[in-house]
Amino acid sequence: MKKYRILFLLLFSLLFFACGSHKAKPKTLRIAVSKAVPEKSYRYYRRWLKYGDSTVEIFDMYHLGLDSALKMLANCDALLLTGGEDIEARRYGLEDTAHWCAAPNLRRDSIEFALIAEAYQRRMPIMGICRGHQLINAYFGGTLYFDIPKELGTSVVHRCARADTCFHAVRIVDSSLLFRICGVRKGRVNSAHHQGVRNLAPGFLSNATSGDALIESISIADSLYPFLLGVQWHPERLNYDENPLSGKIAKYFLKKARAFAKK
Numbered sequence: 001m002k003k004y005r006i007l008f009l010l011l012f013s014l015l016f017f018a019c020g021s022h023k024a025k026p027k028t029l030r031i032a033v034s035k036a037v038p039e040k041s042y043r044y045y046r047r048w049l050k051y052g053d054s055t056v057e058i059f060d061m062y063h064l065g066l067d068s069a070l071k072m073l074a075n076c077d078a079l080l081l082t083g084g085e086d087i088e089a090r091r092y093g094l095e096d097t098a099h100w101c102a103a104p105n106l107r108r109d110s111i112e113f114a115l116i117a118e119a120y121q122r123r124m125p126i127m128g129i130c131r132g133h134q135l136i137n138a139y140f141g142g143t144l145y146f147d148i149p150k151e152l153g154t155s156v157v158h159r160c161a162r163a164d165t166c167f168h169a170v171r172i173v174d175s176s177l178l179f180r181i182c183g184v185r186k187g188r189v190n191s192a193h194h195q196g197v198r199n200l201a202p203g204f205l206s207n208a209t210s211g212d213a214l215i216e217s218i219s220i221a222d223s224l225y226p227f228l229l230g231v232q233w234h235p236e237r238l239n240y241d242e243n244p245l246s247g248k249i250a251k252y253f254l255k256k257a258r259a260f261a262k263k
Contacts, residue, residue, distance in 0.1 A: 028055045029257050032069075032076040032119075034112045034132065035084055036060035045082055045129075048236035052250030053258070066111055070118050078125040078227075078257035079115055081132025083234065084108065086195055089146055092138040113139055125227035125256040127249075130193055133230030137218055142201030148194050148214070156212040163192035164237070170208045170216045170245070177219040177229060178207035181252045182244040189216070189233035189245055196232060207231075227256035 031049055036042050037060050049056045059076060061069040073079065088104040089095065091113070112132075116139045119126050128136040134144050145151045148158050160166035171186050172179050179185065197215040200206060207217035207229070220228040231249065240247030 026055050027258075027261060028057050029053050029078070029254060029261060030057050030059060030076040031254075031257065032059050032061050032073045032079045032115065034079070034081045034115060035062040035108065036082070037063060042082060044234070044236040045080065048240065048246075048250050049080070049254065051240045051247055053254040056254065061115060062108060062111060066114055069111060070114060073115060073118055073124075074122070076124070077261040078127070078253065079119040080253075081112060081116070081126070081128040081135055083130035083132065083192075085131065087131065087135055087138055087144065092143045094143075094146060109135075120228075123226055123260075125253060125260055126229075127227070127253045128230035129236065130232060130234060133218065133232050134193075134195055134197060136228070136230045137197045137201045137204065140201035140204060142197060142204065143199040145196050145198045145214075148196055151198075152196075152212060152214060156210050156214070158191045158196070158210075158214070159194050160192075163190070166191040168210055170210050170233075172208045172217075173206060176205065176207040176217075178217050178231075178245075178249075182248050184244045187243065187245045189231075189235075189243075190237055191233060193232065226260055227253065229253070 033045060036045060036058050046058055049058065059072055061072065064072060085105040085108065088106060088109050091109055112135055116126065116136065138144060156168050157166060167188055167190055169186060170189050172182065172184060174185065197218060200215060200218065203221050204218050205221050206215045207219050210216050216232040218230045235246040235249050238246035
């Protein structure tokens with residue numbers, strides 16, 4: 001009788017642990033990234049997203065055809081617009097001034113404008129970093145400084161010879177989306193750009209400014225839209241845990257992506 005009791009306890013233990021080991025895993029978050037390769041240049045975005053949610057699966061949109069990219073986006077939970085080349089001046093109402101700087105990437109502009117349009121129609125969370133922040137403003141009808149040193153001045157240095165040595169202070173607007181996410185009224189960010197938001201797009205709010213009054217973050221004014229935020233700095237290259245203007249943004253963005261996925 002004692003043998004049967006021991007055997008019963010062993011079988012019960014095996015069943016208990018087997019059932020416990022099959023707990024449902026969190027659903028993988030599928031994040032469309034406007035440009036995610038080459039790895040050498042864009043690996044920081046991948047790390048930043050993984051920090052925000054370890055389940056993230058990244059889909060590079062740039063190296064797909066436009067139709068394929070839009071179909072892929074339809075199966076994703078959020079859109080991240082990454083940094084990169086200048087945006088064509090005609091996209092924000094200026095004549096072609098390419099002689100000032102390097103020529104823009106017209107193909108990338110077209111793909112990313114189409115991705116914003118589709119994501120916005122689907123009411124999908126959208127996040128823009130550096131170029132992506134500027135692109136959001138341009139898409140929704142705002143304008144940009146074509147070249148900050150020429151048009152705004154150099155009281156704040158926004159781009160250095162070495163990107164990892166350029167830092168400056170930002171002041172965050174009370175009650176803004178960025179303040180609600182990060183919980184700070186001021187911070188220190190990295191900087192690697194010569195273009196920036198000039199006139200804010202209709203229906204958007206300024207979240208933060210630098211010492212020369214350049215708009216460093218924007219968000220949509222529509223409180224019913226799930227999430228639409230742009231930041232001029234590179235949170236993916238800051239210390240995720242120590243800088244409140246880095247890791248907290250990743251986690252909040254992906255929290256909104258998960259809410260969208262559940263819908």
